[in-house]
Amino acid sequence: MKALVGDIIQIRKEYPHLVDRSTVVARKLGFPEIIMPGDIRNDIYLTLHSGDFDKYNKTTQKNVEVIMLVCDEEGKVVPNSICLGAGDRPVNEYRSVIYYQIKQPRWMETFKVAIPLEEMPRIHLRFMFRHRSSQESKDKSERNFAMAFVRLMKEDGTVLRDGIHELTVFKGDSKRMEEVSSYLSLPSERSHPDGHKGATLMRSSSSVGGLSVSSRDTFTIATLVCSTKLTQNVGLLGLLKWRTRPEMLKQNLQELKLIDGEEVVKFLQDTLDALFNIMMEHSQTDDYDILVFDALIYIIGLIADRKFQHFNTVLEAYIKQHFSATLAYKKLMSVLKKYLDVSSRGEACEPILRTLKALEYIFKFIVRSRMLYSQLYEGKEQAEFEESLKSLFESINNLMKSDYTTTLLQQVAALKYLPTVLQDVETVFDAKLLR
Numbered sequence: 001m002k003a004l005v006g007d008i009i010q011i012r013k014e015y016p017h018l019v020d021r022s023t024v025v026a027r028k029l030g031f032p033e034i035i036m037p038g039d040i041r042n043d044i045y046l047t048l049h050s051g052d053f054d055k056y057n058k059t060t061q062k063n064v065e066v067i068m069l070v071c072d073e074e075g076k077v078v079p080n081s082i083c084l085g086a087g088d089r090p091v092n093e094y095r096s097v098i099y100y101q102i103k104q105p106r107w108m109e110t111f112k113v114a115i116p117l118e119e120m121p122r123i124h125l126r127f128m129f130r131h132r133s134s135q136e137s138k139d140k141s142e143r144n145f146a147m148a149f150v151r152l153m154k155e156d157g158t159v160l161r162d163g164i165h166e167l168t169v170f171k172g173d174s175k176r177m178e179e180v181s182s183y184l185s186l187p188s189e190r191s192h193p194d195g196h197k198g199a200t201l202m203r204s205s206s207s208v209g210g211l212s213v214s215s216r217d218t219f220t221i222a223t224l225v226c227s228t229k230l231t232q233n234v235g236l237l238g239l240l241k242w243r244t245r246p247e248m249l250k251q252n253l254q255e256l257k258l259i260d261g262e263e264v265v266k267f268l269q270d271t272l273d274a275l276f277n278i279m280m281e282h283s284q285t286d287d288y289d290i291l292v293f294d295a296l297i298y299i300i301g302l303i304a305d306r307k308f309q310h311f312n313t314v315l316e317a318y319i320k321q322h323f324s325a326t327l328a329y330k331k332l333m334s335v336l337k338k339y340l341d342v343s344s345r346g347e348a349c350e351p352i353l354r355t356l357k358a359l360e361y362i363f364k365f366i367v368r369s370r371m372l373y374s375q376l377y378e379g380k381e382q383a384e385f386e387e388s389l390k391s392l393f394e395s396i397n398n399l400m401k402s403d404y405t406t407t408l409l410q411q412v413a414a415l416k417y418l419p420t421v422l423q424d425v426e427t428v429f430d431a432k433l434l435r
Contacts, residue, residue, distance in 0.1 A: 002018070004018070004019070008025055024086045024087030025086065026085075026086035026087075027041070027086070027226075029045055029110075029224065029226070030224065030226060031266060035228060035265075035266060035268070035314065036313075036314055036317060039228065040228050041226055041227060041228050042114070042115070042116075042117050042120075042226075042227045042228070042229055042230065043112055043113075043114060043225075043226045043227065044112065044113045044114075044115070044152065044160075044224070044225050044226075044227070045110055045111075045112055045113075045223065045224040045225075045226065046068075046110070046111060046112070046113055046125070046221060046222070046223055047108060047109065047110045047221060047222040047223075047224075048066055048068070048094075048096050048107040048108070048109045048221060049106070049107065049108065049164060049220040049221050049222050050104065050105065050106040050107065050108075050219075050220050051064065051066070051104065051105050051107075051129075051217070051218060051219045051220065052103065052104045052217065052218045053103060053104075053129070053146075053217050054103075054214075054216035054217055055103070056216075061101040061102065061103050062101070062131045062145075063098050063099065063100055063101060063102075063131060063132045063133070064098065064099070064102075064105060064129055064130070064131065064132075065096055065098045065129070065131075065132045066094075066095070066096040066107070066127055066128070066129060066219075067093055067095050067096075067127070067128040067129075067130065067144075068082070068093065068094040068096075068125060068126070068127050068128075069092070069093050069125070069126045069128070070082060070113060070115065070123060070125060070126075071123070071124055071125070071126050071180070072119070072122050072123060073122045073124075073180065073184070074180060075178065075179060075180035077092055077093070078115065078119070078123065079092050080092065081113060081114060081115055082094050082111055082112070082113060082114075083111060083112040083113075083114055084111050084112075085111075090114070094111055096109055097109065098132050100134075113125070113152075115152070117229050117230070120152055120153050120159070120230065121153050121157075123151070123152045123153075124149050124150060124151045124188075125149060125150050125152070126147065126148075126149045126178075127147060127148040127149065127167070127219065127221075128144045128147050128177065128178075129144060129145055129146040129147065129148075129169070129217075129219070130142055130143070130144050130145065131145055143174040144174045144177055144178075145171065145174075146169050146170060146171050146177075146214055146217055147169075147170050147177040147178075147183070147211075148167040148168060148169050148170065148188070148219050149167070149183055149184070149188050150165060150167055150188045150189070150221070151188065153230075156234050156237070157234075157237050157241070158230075158231060158232050158233065158234055158237055159225050159227065159230040159231065159232055160223050160225065160232075161223075161232050162223060162224050162225060162232065163222065163223070164220055164221070165189055165220065165221050165223065166189060166190045166218060166219070166220050167188055167189055167190065167220070167221060168186070168187060168188060168189060168190050168213055169213070169214040169218065169219050170183060170186070170211040170213060170214065171211065171212055171213075171214045171217075172210050172211035172212060173210055173211075177211065182210055182211050183211055186211070190218075228266065228270075231263060231266075231267060232263070233259055233263050235252060235255045235256070235258065235259050236256075236259050236263055236264065236267060236271070238251075238252040239252040239253065239256060239271065239274055240267065240270050240271065240274050242278060249288065250288070250291065253278075253288065253292065253294075253295050254291065256271075256295045256298060256299075257295070257298045261302045261305070261307070261308060264299065264302060265302060265303070265308050265311050268299070268311065268314055268315070268318065269314075269318055269322060271299065272296075272299065272318055272322075272323070273322075275292050275295055275296055275299075276292075276323070276324075276325035276328055277325075278292055279292050279325060279327070279328055279331055280325050280326075280327055280328070283327050283331075286331070286334070289331045289334065290335055290338075292331075293331070293332065293335040293336075294351055296332075296358075296362075296365075297351060297354050297358050297362075298354075300315075300358035300361045300362070301354055301357065301358060303315055303361075304357065304358070315361065316364075319361075319364050319365065319368050320368075323365065323368055323369070323372075324372065325369055325372075326369060326372045326373040326376055327369070327373065328365060328366075328369040329365070329366045329367075329369035329370045329373065329385070330388070332362060332365060332366050332369070333366060333388050333392055336355065336362060336392060337391065337392050337395050339351065339352050339355050340352075340392070340395035340396060340398070340399050341395050343399055343402075343406075343407060343410055344395065344398040344399040344401075344402045344407065345402075346402065346404030346406050346407060348406075352410055353409065353410065353413055356410060356413040356414055356417050357413060357417060359414075359417045359418060359420060359421050360417065360420035360421055360424075362421075363421035363424050363425060364424055367424045367425065367427060367428050370385055370428050371427075371428065374428075385428070386429060386430075389425070389428075389429055396414060396418065399411065399414060400414060400415075
């Protein structure tokens, strides 16, 4: 065996005799250190964890086999949606290992469920439990004795959370277990989100569709979602899909800073796209300008954090290759000037320090936006842009001249971070005027 260090493109180039197009690439179980814009992934890893099955009226313990199927809301099996390993052909169903007369089997078998993104809300996983006889003649007549299921997406539009799920085991007629009308409306997990209400619901639904809850059998799975398109956070989902509920937009923008940074950087491109789309689609009003600006400052601040600093290259790539908001420069300059003017008067401006720390990237967005606007409209409004930029630097000068005690810290921050913007500003503004 030989360890080759580098990404797949680099390795193919350096070791063409070892790695070619036919070499199978297994993706990391989880996210890489850096998720570049355009790196789209939508994999759900599922582990059959463990079970505990009662022998009921049998003299010996059952030999339990778990058969998993990926089904749509009509109960039809989605073909070729299960992958057993990198390089293997996808299959229609997964069959577990069978342990001989074990009451509490621990399978720990992991495989991948790969579904097109648009199909996700309609999909659920169905687990059928069957006793397998050691005699072939008996085995043919064996039927499913129980089933369980789980939806991949919750009603609020978020994807199934990572971790262990204890599923409800249902018993009943073998045919009924395969009819979605019998089970899809029932709670799929034992630890129902509504606590006691869930337990009541399960007891009262015992006879619904001819299935009953088996209190003596348990079944546990574990899931890991590796998706650059599906989030497990309701707040972030609300922001990414802001057009579906515009009345929640203000709240979703305000709550962005409460979302775990790890979830935000995972969806960096989509989050930035959403922020600039909000800005562009409200170009005639300033209703959301400050909220979008503050959200942008929060994201830039996250990336400046040591924990996420390797995402700097992702942000740079986004600005150069994916950013397209031609009118953003006007709104960014307007809010930035407002913050500087309020601070230079000695008035309270809570976001000013975070804003000054983020100056480098604010100006990268301003400069790139202006360049795109200029290319699109052949240099239109150049004089107005230069005047606005000049006015913005005058506001920085006013902050530096201010002798209020409250501005001292801001002046130090401005001195520290202002030099980082000059290289970018020089590309769209007269260097002599800058000096």
